Amino acid sequence: xxxxxxxxxxxxxxxxxxxxxxxxxxxxxxxxxxxxxxxxxxxxxxxxxxxxxxxxxxxxxxxxxxxxxxxxxxxxxxxxxxxxxxxxxxxxxxxxxxxxxxxxxxxxxxxxxxxxxxxxxxxxxxxxxxxxxxxxxxxxxxxxxxxxxxxxxxxxxxxxxxxxxxxxxxxxxxxxxxxxxxxxxxxxxxxxxxxxxxxxxxxxxxxxxxxxxxxxxxxxxxxxxxxxxxxxxxxxxxxxxxxxxxxxxxxxxxxxxx
Numbered sequence: 056x057x058x059x060x061x062x063x064x065x066x067x068x069x070x071x072x073x074x075x076x077x078x079x080x081x082x083x084x085x086x087x088x089x090x091x092x093x094x095x096x097x098x099x100x101x102x103x104x105x106x107x108x109x110x111x112x113x114x115x116x117x118x119x120x121x122x123x124x125x126x127x128x129x130x131x132x133x134x135x136x137x138x139x140x141x142x143x144x145x146x147x148x149x150x151x152x153x154x155x156x157x158x159x160x161x162x163x164x165x166x167x168x169x170x171x172x173x174x175x176x177x178x179x180x181x182x183x184x185x186x187x188x189x190x191x192x193x194x195x196x197x198x199x200x201x202x203x204x205x206x207x208x209x210x211x212x213x214x215x216x217x218x219x220x221x222x223x224x225x226x227x228x229x230x231x232x233x234x235x236x237x238x239x240x241x242x243x244x245x246x247x248x249x250x251x252x253x254x255x256x257x258x259x260x261x262x263x264x265x266x267x268x269x270x271x272x273x274x275x276x277x278x279x280x281x282x283x284x285x286x287x288x289x290x291x292x293x294x295x296x297x298x299x300x301x302x303x304x305x306x307x308x309x310x311x312x313x
Contacts, residue, residue, distance in 0.1 A: 098273050101277045102277045116248065123243055127182065131194065138194075139198025140198055152188060163181065178247050185245055189242065236293045244282055248282060259281055266278070
């Protein structure tokens with residue numbers, strides 16, 4: 056009997072392939088101009104032909120994104136832990152974070168450029184600014200959902216607040232933490248590319264902006280596909296790590312039939 060999970064994955068892969076096939080046929084049948092919507096075959100051909108040129112830009116975008124993401128994770132965990140264990144910090148810091156998160160990040164890129172000049176630093180800071188908020192919220196939520204009864208038992212046994220945080224609170228936040236990582240890493244790419252289109256002469260964002268100004272639509276879509284591929288790869292990587300680290304918190308239900 057076939058593995059239901061393998062069957063589900065093959066079915067999903069088939070639907071994805073069907074999507075691209077439908078896209079290809081639509082462009083051919085309708086005579087869609089390449090300037091409006093290039094065919095997937097043209098996009099992949101462009102990626103292959105321009106790969107030697109694109110590769111340094113891919114590395115630049117990936118390095119910038121991961122740097123901003125790592126800093127965002129560190130800042131998010133720190134603020135989330137403080138907010139989760141302190142009511143005063145929650146009442147003081149949380150409204151400020153919500154206000155900052157509500158600001159469109161495209162509005163802060165010029166400020167970063169004024170402070171640090173054009174280049175990698177504004178892209179790193181934009182990536183950090185756009186990805187750390189989900190981590191703060193999930194860490195704070197995970198700490199806030201720790202059972203009071205468990206805390207009372209540990210206090211009765213002589214545990215300090217730091218002991219409770221380290222041995223109970225933080226481990227209990229792991230499912231929340233990895234859920235936020237999978238969201239934050241995609242946001243980090245958004246921040247990096249946003250800054251690269253405005254204040255950098257390297258990176259996939261800069262390539263897409265240059266291609267757009269030259270009406271090279273297949274290259275613009277090639278950049279989009281590369282970013283999507285990087286995002287999916289990192290999402291899958293964090294999902295695999297999550298399955299190993301927080302498998303105890305995952306239900307082992309069979310996949311639902313489609």
